Amino acid sequence: MNLNLIKKTFFILLLTFYITNTSAQSSHVLWYNQPAEYFEESLVLGNGKMGATVFGGANSDKIYLNDITLWSGEPVNPNMNPEAYKNIPAIREALKNENYKLAEELNKKIQGKNSEKYAPLGTLEINNSEKGKAVNYHRELDISNAISKVSYEMAGIKYTREYFVSAPDQIMIIKLTADQKGALNFDINLKSLLKSNVEVRNNILVMTGSAPIHENAGYNVVPKYLSIKDRGTRFTGLVQIKKTDGKITSSRETLTLKDATEAIIYVSVAASFNGFNKNPASEGLDDVGIALQNMNKAFAKSFDKLKESHISDYQKFYNRVDLNLGKTTAPDLPTDERLLRYADGKEDKNLEILYFNFGRYLLISSSRTMGVPANLQGIWNPHLNPPWSSNYTMNINLEENYWLAENTNLSEMHLPLLSFIKNLSVTGKITAKTFYGVDKGWAAGHNSDIWAMTNPVGQFGKEEPMWACWPMAGAWLSTHIWEHYIFTQDKNYLKAEGYPLMKGAAEFCMGWLVPDKNGNLITSPSTSPENQYKLADGFVGATLYGGTADLAMIRECFDKTIKASKVLNIDADFRAKLEKTLGKLHPYQIGKKGNLQEWYFDWEDKDPKHRHQSHLFGLFPGNHITPLKTPDLAEASKKTLEIKGDETTGWSKGWRINLWARLWDGNRAYKMYRELLRYVDPDGKKTEKPRRGGGTYPNLFDAHPPFQIDGNFGGAAAVAEMLIQSDENEIRLLPALPDAWESGSVKGICARGGFEIEMEWNNKMIQKMIISSKKGGKTTLIFGAKKQEIVLKTGERKHINW
Template identity: 90%
Template sequence: MKSNLVKIFFILLFASFSTNISAQSKHVLWYNQPAEFFEESLVLGNGKMGATVFGGANADKIYLNDATLWSGEPVNANMSPEAYKNIPAIREALKNENYKLAEELNKKIQGKNSESFAPLGTLEINNSEKGKAVNYHRELDISNAISKVSYEMAGVKYTREYFVSAPDQIMIIKLTSDHKGTLNFDINLKSLLKSNVEVRNNILVMTGSAPIHENAGYTVLPKYLDIQERGTKFTTLIQIKKTDGKITNSRESLSLKDATEAIIYVSVATSFNGFDKNPASEGLDDIAIAVQNMNKAFAKPFDKLKESHTTDYQKFYNRVDLNLGKTTAPDLPTDERLLRYADGKEDKNLEILYFNYGRYLLISSSRTLGVPANLQGIWNPHLNPPWSSNYTMNINLEENYWLAENTNLSEMHLPLLSFIKNLSVTGKVTAKTFYGVNKGWAAAHNSDIWAMTNPVGQFGKEDPMWACWPIAGAWLSTHIWEHYVFTQDKNYLKTEGYPLMKGAAEFLLGWMITDKNGNLITSPSTSPENQYIAPDGFVGATMYGGTADLAMIRECFGKTIKASKVLNIDADFRLKLETALSKLYPYQIGKKGNLQEWYFDWEDKDPKHRHQSQLFGLFPGDHITPEKTPDLAEASRKTLEIKGDETTGWSKGWRINLWARLWDGNRAYKMFRELLRYVDPDGKKTATPRRGGGTYPNLFDAHPPFQIDGNFGGAAAVAEMLVQSDENEIRLLPALPDVWETGSVKGICARGGFEIAMEWDNKILKKVTVSSKIGGKTNLISGDKKQNVTLKKGESLEINW
């Protein structure tokens, strides 16, 4: 009997041990080969400096970016002072139902296109030892934001370790070999931008400048050509610290010979000094900043730099922990793991890894005030990046920040919130000159680091379906309320947030007109990037009273009313908003049972279009819910069913959140799996290519091409499936899919200033701990059970549900 017990003990011990060694990591991306394509590389960042690491054995390539390096200079917001004079003619054409004429006239309400996020340069490390690498391993550990490469060549083991530090504003690369004197390499720097590279005092120095403008079709005024010093300047410094060996240099490269260990320090700075300062004549001293950061960091030992980096990073990353129960997935490299998952196999830890990676990317790309994460975060290798890698404000910029508050990264929201303040400055001019509204501020489809707010389209050359859309201020203002309602920071709301919300609302009050039935509508209106088919067969975008406009206005007015009540100010203005809200053209349910996108029940040119802006009130807004507005929720469901699940990466991210808000966990999970569908790198040639919206081998979102918003939207959706909240209640496990029947999470935030930790089993909540940041009341709901909770500041309550 005793021997059988011993045998059972060892079997169980071995089973638990083998589970541990084979269980997939929730925190590590790893591969058996170097990256060949950008979409296989591993990215690092400190919220300002971005590094894209390929990890080659014979030669390593690292793309460098700085969040503040863009083409252009402060925008002339008054670029078209009389554009607004065209508005009456557009409104007249629409009133006469002459949509073709309205579409043509709408082009007169266009300005310049946005500037582009620029690639700073490429760092190359070329090894003298050329041979075949064996036992190759490349990884990114997102629990400490450190990437590593190791391999063997000619009997020598080489390792590299990379990180980009926020406290020290420096990139560090540590190289080692396990045989004395076998480390031999040289370092080169190059840039696609106008630049100069030279070595001074054993420091590799690259200086250069971004172009004034690189968008095709934009005419540079002749007087610009006479001025030499224009554009944002940049400096990159590279220095080697060695334990042995000898540093030599040529005119444009550094070399290290016969070393055993070396540390490469990379310092980057630009002259960008704010959206309204000329970066050439009023810019920061990029050379001095780069030198100062280099000297400070170079004086510190590697272990000290690494420790301060990980401590700083983990104070954000470690706030949240997600567990989805047991997994039987084998231990595979991340690219193979994705392929296996695409075949329908179970891999709960891959799902957690994707969620964690979204948080990692936001911490790594969004820590510079006034400079939010762009379409590619801070990682762009292209001189002409897709969509200028700009701020696309009819969904993409906002989607980047859906996970900021609920996944406990409120500080990472601040770059966007401060950017909105910048937009309000140029936006006051845009409101007057493009739209004829003298109060408040407006913003349109695209922006850039210069806080450009005008409608784009190259002054009448481009399609109104995307170029003409003035409602970004309404959408962005809701982020201000979100920040307040999660943090309960009344001082922020009073001093910064509310004035911006009020300004957005003032513009909208001045922009709307009444239809023939006395309803308030927008005119002209478009529904972002979609087109209708009018009864006469005309295919267009310009119309009036678009559902998306009115949904965003409902949210903007509703949240501004709440903010004025919290602060107990502006009662007269609040009454104006309440009156306007009651007069808005109501939602319409179409003949197919769908939520109408257009004022009339018209057909879409593309019924499966990637945008679902008419559903804004369901998510990210909250005025449509299955409980409060069941008819509109059902119409939203029907709209999603008509659109189907096959769409671009960012659109999948949005649809998962929409399904979660409809409390349909299984449909949300189905789409989440499809968001994680493996997509081949853009440049890879294969016999049977895998394309479309999904996920690249390095877990980057495939629009395609790469856009980071799908990563952020997908991660936000995981939190949305687990916790939903408003000012009065917190719903626990509202959209839990069947496959996540057992699990736990800690650190998810809820509106009202609460933080949640909970455990569930068999899809039933077992235990929940609610903590309050500043004290307050809420109502917990899970299944049929409700419980009122009142907490003091810093207090926690544990409930066995």
């Protein structure tokens, strides 16, 4: 064989290797061949406080800006309905007499104000002077480094843009370049839907304004701005350009750069919010000063330095977990086309990984501000009147946002929620007394906002009890405190902050329970979140006694509080009371259809396929129902899910995937995971055959519809749940592995007890496994029928052979 032939053969082999290894779909990059036209096509960036929604237009780029602390309203008055509790005896009496219609009406008397709204800060526009047709357009978001890029050619000139939002420097950076000298010419302006003023000072574009003060009198009412001194949250947005060449000029509201080759735009935002119980006007932070200080510090640094510290900070969280689901033959396509192909039933394992990775990306990007957790839209909201106020909906959605925090190795991102629970406990003490007549502990309802509002909502009697009247958020949220402890083994946190909050939630439940006619303990009045029953006489209602969901959450709350008191070796008397009360709770009932009853009686559902499945709480996110410990209840849970079917909204799919995983049915969980990734058209897009329903928008945002971020988080959490399940004593490996993922590997997934797992599997058999411990401890590893007792020292890693 001659030398040329050898070289040629080698080149072909090299090219084949390159194509094989680079054209397969990325599990870290979202990319598109066109700019975003709709919000649901945009690419989002965030540092846990500032959010940016990038459209990437060639002639004109639009970026929505958010600050997670910018909300309407001011500190809530928790004592808004001081005598509401006096109605409780009459409601209980009506229920005792089985007069559900009367109970439903009376329950409306146990209502307060609705929540405030998460507000949009503003829109940044970059308008290019050159207008023309862009060719070779490419837009991407690389979630391995949290950087978005746009590139295109126009009139023979190549333009590029790079965007990121830095946590260390609290700044947004946009770098613009042209490959021909002096070819960059653009204007920048800022505007806001809120009351605001825009002007240029010293070549800095300055926007100042304030969020409205209004009682939210419904979800579609335009806020009326009241010019009242010392009221409302102030905000500031600053934009400054750093150039290498060219000339900066300005008009009253616009910055202009002419004849430049490279430019860096610095964007700084801040709000005056200074805590849930402080007036944001008279006691607020200096938003102008903070925005300016962050701007000046960042402006003194080079682009490379800013980028380096941004990536380093972000990757210390993102790089902890690595997931591989085996070989893929999916072609290299833009993400929107990729979703459409996947919706047709085609294989794309890396899309499944990308969705999981994207969930972790979104949590890192939206949950790094203490006391202000990710809301219904994470941190990204362009609307003056966002769907459901983009608030904290605590009968599932807020909690679902955090299901992936601990098991996908993002414990730090859980802290904003945990600190928010502490805020809720303050207003919640007053809510417990004034709305429910319970003197001990704290309670929270269906909705909250940045002001830690805990009252039941409903505009003082105007809304339906099916969603407005529900006092169990404290019981549910308290379980997150135990989750944080059991994953991190942080006993100091549990003792100083966590346990007192758990105890307070449990104390409220103790005071809220009453005996039924059999002497068992129940809640009265009760509702099952957003669902309704239908009686034989045709009456449709929501108010009842002894709802299964209430009791499931109370069981879980008591169980975890008992465990916490044992770990800390405190409160033995209170623990004994909890244990005694736990034994007296009205037991689960299995209905005539073989399902787990949602209601005290075996009533029909108004909608048998309803999106909520709150009465399955004990299966997931709780863990007192399992196929091994409670096979009958697990089977009844399965029957309930079968009756409900798989067609539901985005966040509900996320929950159901986790439920199927807990039933160890990997293939059913995987079927629904595929459905969660079903392509949904942007809300405003007009097409002949629009694709609607629960699923995923072109930018991978969850479609409720409309956009809610909880489905992203629930779906990502479910992937981890399919691979590893754990409790305080054992870790179950590959418990719900679907056939489609017969080979793969995962690194960095966490298990309860403070353990971290790395494993590889092939033909559904574990080939390699390493377990490590954060604080030392023992657990039992389970894989199929095999068990191994493991004892590790702090920081120890151990290879396990099966």
